[in-house]
Amino acid sequence: xxxVEQNPLFLSMQEGKNYTIYCNYSTTSDRLYWxxxxxxxxxxxxxxxxxNGAVKQEGRLMxxxxxxARLSTLxxxxxxxxxxxxxxxxxxxxxxSGTYKYIFxxxxxxxxxx
Amino acid sequence: xxxxxxxxxxxxxxxxxxxxxxxxxLDFQATTMFWYRQFPKKSLMLxxxxxxxxxxxxxxxxxxxxxxxxxxxLTLSTLTVTSAHPEDSSFYICSASVREFxxxxxxxxxxxxxxx
Numbered sequence: 509x510x511x512v513e514q515n516p517l518f519l520s521m522q523e524g525k526n527y528t529i530y531c532n533y534s535t536t537s538d539r540l541y542w543x544x545x546x547x548x549x550x551x552x553x554x555x556x557x558x559x560n561g562a563v564k565q566e567g568r569l570m571x572x573x574x575x576x577a578r579l580s581t582l583x584x585x586x587x588x589x590x591x592x593x594x595x596x597x598x599x600x601x602x603x604x605s606g607t608y609k610y611i612f613x614x615x616x617x618x619x620x621x622x
Numbered sequence: 623x624x625x626x627x628x629x630x631x632x633x634x635x636x637x638x639x640x641x642x643x644x645x646x647x648l649d650f651q652a653t654t655m656f657w658y659r660q661f662p663k664k665s666l667m668l669x670x671x672x673x674x675x676x677x678x679x680x681x682x683x684x685x686x687x688x689x690x691x692x693x694x695x696l697t698l699s700t701l702t703v704t705s706a707h708p709e710d711s712s713f714y715i716c717s718a719s720v721r722e723f724x725x726x727x728x729x730x731x732x733x734x735x736x737x738x
Contacts, residue, residue, distance in 0.1 A: 550715055550732040600725045608725055612666045
C-alpha cells in the first residue's frame with residue numbers, strides 16, 4: 509500500500525527564515541501535487557510536479573521532485589506570517605482497475621512567528 | 623474555470639437522521655468525482671471514487687450502506703450520510719476530475735458536518 513509521509517508534522521519558524529518540508533512516498537509515482545489548507549477551508553493548489561527533476565517556484569515557495577528517491581521538497585524562503593497554514597503533498601497512484609487516486613501526505617502545520 | 627461547489631457548507635443534524643451533501647462541477651463535465659473525509663488536524667482520507675452512471679468504488683473500511691454515493695450526471699455527485707452519529711462529524715471534501723486531460727483534481731470548498 510502506498511504511504512506518503514511528511515516531515516516535520518509541525519513547524520514553527522521566525523519570519524525571514526528559510527526551511528524545507530519533505531514528502532516521502534513508498535512506491536513509484538511520477539506525479540505529485542502540493543496543496544495549502546487554511547483552517548476551516550478546503551485545499552488550494554500550489555504546484556504540480558510531473559517528472560523527475562521538476563522544479564517549480566511561486567513567490568517564496570519552491571517545490572522539487574526526485575522520483576528516484578521518491579522524495580519531494582517544499583522550500584520556504586524568507587518566511588512571512590501569511591504563509592502560516594497546513595501544507596499537504598499528494599501522490600497519484602493508479603489502481604488495479606485502471607483508475608487513479610490521490611494519496612495525501614500526513615500534512616505539515618506551519619506557523620510563522622512575527 | 624474548473625470550479626467545484628458543495629452544498630451545504632455547514633450542516634448540523636440530530637443523531638439518527640440522514641444528511642445529503644451535494645458536489646457540483648460548475649463549468650466542466652466531471653467523469654470522476656472523489657469524496658474525502660478529514661478529521662481535525664488530520665490529513666484527507668479518500669472515502670470513495672464515483673464515475674457517472676456507475677456504482678461508486680469505496681475504500682477499504684468505508685461502509686457503503688452508511689455513506690451512500692450517487693453520481694447521477696456529469697456535473698453532480700451526492701454523498702448521503704445515513705443514520706448519522708456523532709462520530710460521523712467531520713469535514714467532507716469532494717473533488718472532480720476530467721480523466722482524459724490529466725490527473726488533475728479540482729476540490730470543492732468542503733462541508734462541515736456536525737451530528738448532535
